[in-house]
Every structure is written in structure tokens, then in C-alpha cells.
Amino acid sequence: MDGSKLHVAILVSPGMGHLIPVLVLANRLATHHRVKVTVLVVTTVFSPPECQLLKLPAEQNPVDIIELPPVDISHLVKPDTKVGTQLCMMVREALPGFRSPISAMNHRPDALIVDLFCTEALPIAAEFNMAKYVYVPTTAWFTALTLYCPVLDKEIDGQYVDQEDLLKIPGCKPVRPEDVVDPMLDRNDQYYYEYVSMGNRIPQYDGILLNTWEDLDSTTLKAFKENEIWRSMVKIPVYPIGPLRRPAQPDGSKSAVIEWLDKQPNESVIFVSFGSGGMLSAQQITELATGLELSEQRFIWVVRPPMKGAADDAFFTTKTADSDDTSHYLPEGFLTRTESLGLLVPTWAQQVEILEHPSVGGFMSHCGWNSTIESICSGVPMIAWPLYAEQRLNATYLVEELGIAVRPRVLPTKEVVAREEIENMLRTLMDEKEGKKMRENVKKLKISAENALSEGGSSYNSMLEMLKHVTTNLKASEHC
Structure with a gap:
């Protein structure tokens, strides 16, 4: 050499x-x-x-x-x-x-x-x-x-x-x-x-x-x-x-998302995002929106138009035509009824910056490993919503081995997850004793991760x- x-x-x-x-x-x-x-x-x-x-x-x-x-x-x-x-x-x-x-x-x-x-x-x-x-x-x-x-x-x-x-x-x-x-x-x-x-x-x-x-x-x-x-x-x-x-990459000026988070109580917001390639059906988007509304939890949702094919349809590009116009695929009146609790972000968001914000207390995720690592390293427990690739395997590991996530009873790729179950998962993660235990587990893993590196x-x-x-x-x- x-x-x-x-x-x-x-x-x-x-x-x-x-x-x-x-x-x-x-x-x-x-x-x-x-x-x-x-x-x-x-x-x-x-x-x-x-x-x-x-x-x-x-x-x-x-x-x-x-x-x-x-x-x-x-x-x-x-x-x-x-x-x-x-x-x-x-x-x-x-x-x-x-x-x-x-x-x-x-x-x-x-x-x-x-x-x-x-x-x-x-x-x-x-x-x-x-x-x-x-x-x-x-x-x-x-x-x-x-x-x-x-x-x-x-x-x-x-x-x-x-x-x-x-x-x-x-x-x-x-x-x-x-x-x-x-x-x-x-x-x-x-x-x-x-x-x-x-x-x-x-x-x-x-x-x-x-x-x-x-x-x-x-x-x-x-x-x-x-x-x-x-x-x-x-x-x-x-x-x-x-x-x-x-790493988080602040660009020197606060985004509207971070400014909104600054106004929320600690660990009170659920972040909903299904990764760079994941998409949901029109029916599932309706159930998710209604479940979020019923739960009365604060939320940030990275929302995309419904998929027309497989769950990984957005893999090669995160840009979708008309992705900013949510009126075509969200329940009528949803935006008005949830404006005091939630924030919609079209297509893509600064995920690391959001997860690291002290106001974020949960992450509804597709369980892609990049997102999972980012959530663990931010000390944020998850709702596991696997869509494709090895995500079902990851979801099982997070729930059964690590104790840092809750998941639907059915696979989201096989059946539509009902609004009532979504509401229950959100309340479990954000309000109940079970969610508190997950939060303790993930914070221990956060420290373990820092020590390993x-x-x-x-x-x-x-x-x-x-x-x-x-x-x-x-x-x-x-x-x-």
C-alpha cells in the first residue's frame, strides 16, 4: 500500500x-x-x-x-x-x-x-x-x-x-x-x-x-x-x-413540521410513515385516517395517494402525480376535524429530525430496517405495519424478541386493518401501561446502540x- x-x-x-x-x-x-x-x-x-x-x-x-x-x-x-x-x-x-x-x-x-x-x-x-x-x-x-x-x-x-x-x-x-x-x-x-x-x-x-x-x-x-x-x-x-x-441534518432554518412539533407536549405525537417505497390501498387509507381520528392522538402523517398495484409500488420513486391533493382519497371532513391534533405531510418528510424531536412518542412504521434503526436510536417505540421485503420478519422480531412494538392481529398486506384496531394500537402505544414498558425497552436499546458504536x-x-x-x-x- x-x-x-x-x-x-x-x-x-x-x-x-x-x-x-x-x-x-x-x-x-x-x-x-x-x-x-x-x-x-x-x-x-x-x-x-x-x-x-x-x-x-x-x-x-x-x-x-x-x-x-x-x-x-x-x-x-x-x-x-x-x-x-x-x-x-x-x-x-x-x-x-x-x-x-x-x-x-x-x-x-x-x-x-x-x-x-x-x-x-x-x-x-x-x-x-x-x-x-x-x-x-x-x-x-x-x-x-x-x-x-x-x-x-x-x-x-x-x-x-x-x-x-x-x-x-x-x-x-x-x-x-x-x-x-x-x-x-x-x-x-x-x-x-x-x-x-x-x-x-x-x-x-x-x-x-x-x-x-x-x-x-x-x-x-x-x-x-x-x-x-x-x-x-x-x-x-x-x-x-x-x-x-x-444523522439529523438541520438546514439552518426550522421546517414547518419541526415548528409544529415544538408546540406539542413531550412524547405526545405519533409519527406515521411507511418508508420511501411503501403505499396503502384506498380502503386502508380511509381506515387509518378514521382510526387516527378516533384515537384522539396527536399525529404527523406522511401521506401518499392510494396504491394501484403492489405495496412496494413507490420503490423506484417517491414522487407521485397529484400527491399533494389529499381531498381525493382522505375521508370527507377529516382535515377539518383533525386540524388541531394532526399534521399531514405529502410524500416525504425529514424522518430522523422528526423521530429525534422530544414531542414524538411513537412511530407507526413499515418496519424497513433503516426506519427501525432510526426509531430505536431515537428511543421511540413502534406500531409495526410490515408491507414488503423482510418487513414481516422485522415486525415479529420487534414485537416478540425486543418488546418495543405492537402490531395488528392481521398482516396489513393480507387484510385491511380496521379503524377500531388502529385506534386500540394507538392508545396502547401512547397511553397505556404496555406502551410505557415498550418505551422503557427501546430507551435501553438506544443506550446499548450508543455504547456499541x-x-x-x-x-x-x-x-x-x-x-x-x-x-x-x-x-x-x-x-x-
């Missing part, structure tokens, strides 16, 4: 939910560990928030960002092609364009980190003699399911969702059939084959980075280290380096171990 900085490249697939954790990881490596970082982004039609993230001025963004040439997959997709399959196709088409910027670098990367949808970059990492790591920006439990899916594929006949027994994973909490991740919902769909391939490729990398920490995910992390089946299947180190999350903490040390691993491999290759 001739005394120069370690150089790490990170390849990321499209989507706000993928871009955020990668940029946070990149910033952490650059600012806390003095690593040169280049992020290479597989491009699509970016939403306004994504463009804002990618175009930050240099003083706010200590990493280099390279946007790979856009790819056209219109000839490959059908009207019913799943979002996850489209992501795999985009990355596959974009990978040839990945070689050129790497070749042109004076100091080529010493290591390559890829996200889950970019694991096909394995041969390119070998071609440029880069140490190679997979970044899974969610739980160890999800990672265990992904790694074990190729085994389940051989052992189980029929659809997973039709199984009567729990899906057993060595040393880990078993998975209920209804909680399986999206690609496992239909074993005949291409997305399932893509997912099984990911599970087969990951162990061929040099290590796995997880956006979790020891206290949050202790059972599965212990299984990776000690369980004999895992030790024989996955012979690479697993590095829990989280929680990595966006502090110098000498478990996640800080785990990142150091990973960088040491890169350096050791680099020195070994230089002597070959």
Missing part, C-alpha cells in the same frame, strides 16, 4: 432504502476510520430525495460517488415482474460498466463491499484482486434465513407459506411461514431463484457486514460463531457494525476487525 490510505469501493443497487445504509457506512469508514471510500451507484430514475443525497456538497460528503451508466431493462421485464427481480436485472446489466471506473483509478480499491443485490460482482472483485465483503443492512436473523434458504429449498416441498410447521434455522429463532421474506412467497417466481442464488454466493465472499449489534441480535450472532452447522456452512467472519443510520464498543471493534482483515489479506497478496 506504500503508506497510502486503505481504499474501499462500495457497489450499491438502486432505491432509497439501499442507498441510505451504504452512504452511512461509507461516511462511517471515511470519518471514523480514515478510509478512502468510493461509492458506485447503479442508476435508475432517481427520486428527489435520492438526488439530494447523491449531490451533497463535498464538505458534507467525504466520499467519492460515481454513478454507473444507466441501463435499460424494458426488454427484460413483464408487467408482473417483481421489484426485487428488476433490481437483480438492473445490476446484472450494469456490471460490465463497473470495470471501467475501477480500471481508471490511480489507487485501485483494496476491498469491494457489495449490497445483497450486487453479489454477482464476485468475478470482478477477483479480477482486480480486491478483498470482497457483502453488506447486509438489516438483522442477523434475516441473514441467517437468506444463507439457509438453499438448504430449505432442498428439504421442503411445496410453497413455504403453505407449511404448517415453523421453518427451523440452526441456533436461531424459527420463522413462521407467513413471515418469510418476499422472494420466498412464491417458489415458482424468478425472484425466488435470484434469492436462493444470493444465499449460495454470500459464503464465497471474505466476510459479511451487518447493520446490527451484539445486544440487539445476540442469539443469531452467537449461532454464527458457535453452532456447528453454521461453522461448516459459512466459514467467513460476520461483522456486526451497527447501528448505522443517517463508541470507541471500544462491540460494533466499533467489529469494524476495526474487518479493516484489519482487509489489510492482512492485502499484505498476503503482495507477498505472493
